[in-house]
Amino acid sequence: MSLTIIENSDDIEITINSEKVINTLFSENNSLNPLYDDIRRCVAALIPIKTGKYLHDILDNPIAFNTSVESIFEIPNENINENGIKFVRELFDHPQNREALLKLASPVLGHVNHHFNINFWNELFKELSLVDRDLSWTEYLRENVNDLEKKLIYFEEICKNDEIIFQLEAVP
DSSP, X not given: OHHHHHHTOSOHHHHHTSHHHHHHHSOOSTTOOTTHHHXXXXXXXXXXXXXXXXXXXXXXXXXXXXXXXXXXXXXXXGGOOHHHHHHHHHHHTXXXXXXXXXXXXXXXXXXXXXXXXXXXXXXXXHTSOHHHHHHHHHHHHHHTHHHHHHHHHHHHHHHHOHHHHHHHHHOO
């Protein structure tokens, strides 16, 4: 359905702002499509790929906004443009968003070439005052200590195992 919405539309902005699409995917009523969550996430991911815009740029709706924020971390890196990067930076400026943004970014933090990798967040944290940086980062670490500990243990095991490192080096 999401691909159909995008591909069969002469004007994606008009289609997304149609009463039918809003009522089917972006409303808070009980008549939503049973797969509405998956469909809206796919729509949000396809729009930047097809148009270079983001769902929140097209539809002024709180559900669409939240879906757009989530999808920006799920779309291929090559489809994230300067507007998307600027958008995430602006969201980070609000302390109440920082923990949620870091959680959304966690799958790509270690990807060397991803726009939202650890280097991106490091730069944003460096721009904060020491107090704000400490509060934001410490809170994130406190909330995610179990997951981070598992990742650290996994990383340590990889570093200890020469065979795994050899296999990693052999990958083109």
